[in-house]
Amino acid sequence: MFAVSLGDDGAQLRPLEIWQAAEFLAHMDRARGHVDPWIPFAAAATDLDSARALLQRYADKQAADTGRIYGIWLDGTLVGGVMFRIFEAESGNCEIGCWLEPAGAGRGLVTRASRKLIDWAVDVRGMHRVEWIPSAANTRSVAVAKRLGMTRDGVLREAYPYRGERHDQEIWSVLAAEWRAGRDEGAAR
Template identity: 80%
Template sequence: MFAIALGDDGAELRPLEVWRAPEFLAHMDRARDLVDPWIPFAAGATDLTSARALLQRYADKQAADTGRLYGIWLDGTLVGGVLFRIFDAAAGNCEVGCWLEPAGQGRGLITRAMRPLIDWAVDERGMHRVEWDASAANTRSIAVAKRLGMTREAVLRENYLYRGTRHDSEIWSVLAPEWRARRG
């Protein structure tokens, strides 16, 4: 459908659609150990049926204008993704998220993929607030929020129960005027 180049290293941002379920499942199998400690995304795609269902949920969210899902390809291989987990156009608020497999680490792919995502949300859709919610222990995720110029607003103590363990969450955000000013 479309691809957005994320630099000159063969990285691209593309829609992650239901028909890509086999490719998505193979990617989740490679990413599972890195992603699973932080979010249930990888746990939600353990076979072709569940991978297809996860992608269909995001296709339905896109059709309802409440979320979107994009993959990051590096030299033709799906290595990660970014998403609008929550997208509330009426309120002007959205929450972005991400994941990445080991082969994509250390290249700035998430930061590079987030920029056009946030540009689109702010410039095309009129979002006023873009939020980032991460486990306080997920230092890589928090580093991306910082690189994007987001402001840490809160630590929600032990608010997130995942696999029997309570985690603190950090809430980061950027407002549309701040995003535009940082872009220059």
Template identity: 70%
Template sequence: MFAISLGDDGAELRPLEPWHAEEFLAHIERGREFIGRHVSLPDAVKDLPAARSLLQAYADKRAADQGYLYGIWLEGRLVGGLMFRIFDTAMGNCEAGCWLEPAAAGRGLVTRGARIIIDWAVDERGMHRVEWIAPAANEPSLKVARRLGMTRDGVLRESYPYRGVRSDMEVWSVLAPEWREARARAGR
């Protein structure tokens, strides 16, 4: 199995697979309240069978080339993840997303990992548009979109019913030519 270093701090990006279910559940338990402020993942992962089911659903999506799930490990401990929730090769569009437990926040792990998966989507898979959709109240996620050089396309007003409240969702994106140009300017 591959692991990609995210820097000198011991962080790695790896596929998150069904056999990680126990570790995944423990990670969700550590961050349940923090992650659940903006992301429904903790609501879906209440026990080991649910954790295994979610990971298997993404393994099935990966097998069908329709979605991908990656874990972020810090010093050998699962602390968050990145995903392509939607991966549409026929249209050349995908949607990236993320989550972290509190101990991993503020270290740049999501931004570093997102650059790797977006590089792969654009360069290897020919994606033309990568979207990042987050609740308007999720400022850390919106900051990631900004750091990635994405453009704010707009706001889907009250489009996301979550825990009894309808939230505005911000849509950000980067197009392949923009991504390549920004990467060249940054010398990456």
């Protein structure tokens, strides 16, 4: 297994795999209240069988080269994660998603982990466009898109039904050339 350092605070990005279902479920139990207002991700893992099933879906996606999931560990504890929710190698488009429990909030973990995913998607896999699609009301997720240097492409009004309510979704993206230019500019400073 591999781990990628996310900085001096000991945070690591690692693959999240089926054998970690119990750890993932415990994390989802801690994250549920923080995640559920925006997406049904935590609601999809409410017991060990459903946690395994969610991780199996991503293992299947990885095997088909259509998605991947990674956990963010802080001091040896799973506190969040990032994923390629959609990964379309042929078209060169992908979408990154994220989640976090309160213990990981406010540390820049999602931003740092997302940078690693975008670097890999652009530099290794040759992706052309990386998207970020948060609920318009999820100000923390919108702030991550801004920190990543993404451009707001628009809003899909009332596009996402969740918990009996329709939510606006913002579409944010960064193109490979923009990502490289922004990264190179930051390195030159």
